[in-house]
Amino acid sequence: MNSNPNRPEVLVIDDEPQIRRLLRLILEDGGYAVREADSGRAGLDEVARRSPTVVILDLGLPDIPGLEVLKKLREWNTIPLLILSVFGREGSKIAGLDAGADDYLTKPFDGGELLARLRALLRRIKPALASNAFHFDSVEVDFGRRQVLKHGQPVKLTSMEYALLQLFITHRDKVLTHRHILRTLWGPKAELQTHYLRTYMLRLRRKLEDDLDAPKYFQTESGIGYRFVSEPKAVAG
Amino acid sequence: MRREPKDGTLAAPAEDAGAASIPRREEEPPRELSSPREYLGVLVVIAVVTIVGRFAPLSYAAFGHIYLFTVIALSLRVGRRPALFAAVVSALTWDFVFVPPQLSFSVPDFDDVLLLGTYFVVAIIGSQLTARMRAEQREERRRALLAESERLHRTLLDSVSHELRTPLSVLNGAAERLSSAPPERMGALGDEICTATRRLDHLVANLLGQTRLEAGALRPQLDWCDARDLVASARRPLEEALSARTIRVAIPDELPLFRADAVLMEQVLANLLLNAARHTPPAAAVRISAGLVDDRIFIAVEDDGPGLPPGIAEDPFRKFHSSRQGGAGGLGLGLSIVRGFMLAQGGEVTAGKSPGGGAVFTVYLPHTLHTRVPEDEL
Numbered sequence: 001m002n003s004n005p006n007r008p009e010v011l012v013i014d015d016e017p018q019i020r021r022l023l024r025l026i027l028e029d030g031g032y033a034v035r036e037a038d039s040g041r042a043g044l045d046e047v048a049r050r051s052p053t054v055v056i057l058d059l060g061l062p063d064i065p066g067l068e069v070l071k072k073l074r075e076w077n078t079i080p081l082l083i084l085s086v087f088g089r090e091g092s093k094i095a096g097l098d099a100g101a102d103d104y105l106t107k108p109f110d111g112g113e114l115l116a117r118l119r120a121l122l123r124r125i126k127p128a129l130a131s132n133a134f135h136f137d138s139v140e141v142d143f144g145r146r147q148v149l150k151h152g153q154p155v156k157l158t159s160m161e162y163a164l165l166q167l168f169i170t171h172r173d174k175v176l177t178h179r180h181i182l183r184t185l186w187g188p189k190a191e192l193q194t195h196y197l198r199t200y201m202l203r204l205r206r207k208l209e210d211d212l213d214a215p216k217y218f219q220t221e222s223g224i225g226y227r228f229v230s231e232p233k234a235v236a237g
Numbered sequence: 238m239r240r241e242p243k244d245g246t247l248a249a250p251a252e253d254a255g256a257a258s259i260p261r262r263e264e265e266p267p268r269e270l271s272s273p274r275e276y277l278g279v280l281v282v283i284a285v286v287t288i289v290g291r292f293a294p295l296s297y298a299a300f301g302h303i304y305l306f307t308v309i310a311l312s313l314r315v316g317r318r319p320a321l322f323a324a325v326v327s328a329l330t331w332d333f334v335f336v337p338p339q340l341s342f343s344v345p346d347f348d349d350v351l352l353l354g355t356y357f358v359v360a361i362i363g364s365q366l367t368a369r370m371r372a373e374q375r376e377e378r379r380r381a382l383l384a385e386s387e388r389l390h391r392t393l394l395d396s397v398s399h400e401l402r403t404p405l406s407v408l409n410g411a412a413e414r415l416s417s418a419p420p421e422r423m424g425a426l427g428d429e430i431c432t433a434t435r436r437l438d439h440l441v442a443n444l445l446g447q448t449r450l451e452a453g454a455l456r457p458q459l460d461w462c463d464a465r466d467l468v469a470s471a472r473r474p475l476e477e478a479l480s481a482r483t484i485r486v487a488i489p490d491e492l493p494l495f496r497a498d499a500v501l502m503e504q505v506l507a508n509l510l511l512n513a514a515r516h517t518p519p520a521a522a523v524r525i526s527a528g529l530v531d532d533r534i535f536i537a538v539e540d541d542g543p544g545l546p547p548g549i550a551e552d553p554f555r556k557f558h559s560s561r562q563g564g565a566g567g568l569g570l571g572l573s574i575v576r577g578f579m580l581a582q583g584g585e586v587t588a589g590k591s592p593g594g595g596a597v598f599t600v601y602l603p604h605t606l607h608t609r610v611p612e613d614e615l
Contacts, residue, residue: 087438087441087442087445090458090500091458108434108438158613159613160611160613178460186611193608194460194461195461195494195607195608195610196610196611198461198462198463198466198494199494199610200610201463201466202463202465202466212465212469213465213468213469213486213488214469214472214473215469219470219473220466220469220470220499222470222499222500222503223458223460223498223499223500
């Protein structure tokens with residue numbers, strides 16, 4: 001790969017050489033320049049010296065726990081950051097997201113998934129021109145007129161349902177924790193009232209998804225939150 | 238632990254799950270009386286014999302023999318020291334209470350001394366016999382436990398190595414072919430690699446789940462859950478494994494939310510679905526239903542297969558208890574985890590026969606009411 005100065009640079013902080021090699025393969029094919037750090041300290045140094053475009057941080061590092069690296073980094077830097085974690089550590093994922101990580105990926109991960117997450121993270125720092133309309137599947141959302149159409153027919157959304165939809169579209173392809181959504185929509189006192197969210201998600205899906213038993217766009221991230229997937233993978237069957 | 242567990246570290250706790258620790262834990266014979274209680278028991282028995290004897294019109298010599306029987310009986314039940322203690326107390330009581338002059342100590346004659354001597358001999362021989370018998374029983378129990386744990390260990394090793402080797406062979410074979418395979422084969426090889434990694438991932442999740450259960454490290458995070466959402470999320474990663482299946486979901490719209498740990502519930506449902514897929518012919522349909530009965534939420538996974546085979550049906554949730562019929566395989570952890578996770582969340586799981594003769598697994602969770610959800614306007 002030739003080094004093109006315009007390519008966004010990804011810093012991978014992971015102590016496993018094999019994971020770093022795999023990430024390099026995936027990321028370089030995806031058009032990114034890759035730098036590696038094998039420890040938390042080295043990673044922090046690299047961020048300070050090179051200011052990469054995105055950071056991929058493994059939570060299980062040998063020297064400083066990944067979560068500490070993240071907290072230290074967030075003291076002075078708002079660089080987009082994706083954490084890598086393993087199955088069964090929902091608590092640490094939520095802690096990471098609360099501490100300022102922008103998204104997470106569970107090992108073992110899918111290369112396509114990783115690139116999609118990075119695209120979503122980069123879109124956040126380069127927001128497309130505030131667009132007045134958004135569409136997915138057969139749904140059209142017109143923010144200017146505050147109107148939602150499905151198959152060309154108007155869909156009646158309550159103001160909360162509409163606010164929820166707007167939140168998802170603004171942060172599309174990015175995970176939103178229960179706490180974040182509840183705080184944004186119902187205020188800080190409602191942070192733990194997950195049943196509000198479950199109820200409204202069910203209503204929103206009922207109005208906008210084709211198959212409630214296999215939602216394609218409004219996806220559940222178990223134990224963590226929800227993600228609005230703007231371009232779901234085409235799945236046979 | 239500071240580090241997150243890396244994949245490689247999972248093998249160690251998983252091996253520990255093989256019940257190797259059982260014999261050590263139960264080595265203490267459970268039914269043996271503790272010493273102070275034995276001494277107390279001895280005193281009580283002798284006191285009862287003495288009090289009853291005071292009202293019986295028998296000669297003092299007859300009482301001497303009654304005490305002898307008492308010492309024999311006691312020495313067969315208690316340890317050596319309490320048995321000797323029984324001999325001493327019986328000798329003194331007999332002398333004090335029954336040997337004339339009554340209610341005072343007297344110097345016994347030769348016949349009496351002989352009898353008293355017998356007390357001690359009997360106490361020693363009897364307690365020795367008892368000790369030997371107990372040791373034998375303990376040894377037998379230990380051997381039985383060891384055999385059981387060895388059986389579990391063998392089963393675990395057999396199935397772990399089978400379950401690990403199969404996807405590993407696929408990975409190895411497919412990866413090796415990748416570099417030399419014609420381009421039109423690449424896609425198929427890649428798919429095989431993905432299937433094998435998913436299988437390994439699921440295996441690791443189950444081994445991890447079982448280890449967490451056994452270590453008592455499971456802390457369910459109960460939160461409001463929606464059955465439809467749980468079922469959809471559980472199915473999402475299984476799309477490929479279940480792609481050939483007809484799955485019908487019937488969840489009533491008005492089913493209330495309930496409290497559960499979403500992550501655990503997904504693994505529970507995924508295990509039940511994979512279990513149905515694994516043990517039924519590919520054409521068999523799988524039905525998922527949910528409802529509210531007697532203040533309990535239930536979610537049932539029902540299939541059209543042959544039902545639970547005899548030998549499994551009695552306790553399908555037992556660990557490493559898997560039927561190997563038709564190459565179905567599996568570690569036999571899936572259902573054990575289902576039960577463990579359900580119990581941890583305050584629920585339960587039952588297994589039964591569906592009306593069509595297939596298997597049906599039903600998980601239950603308590604239903605509680607949540608506070609009102611704020612309504613808003615159109």
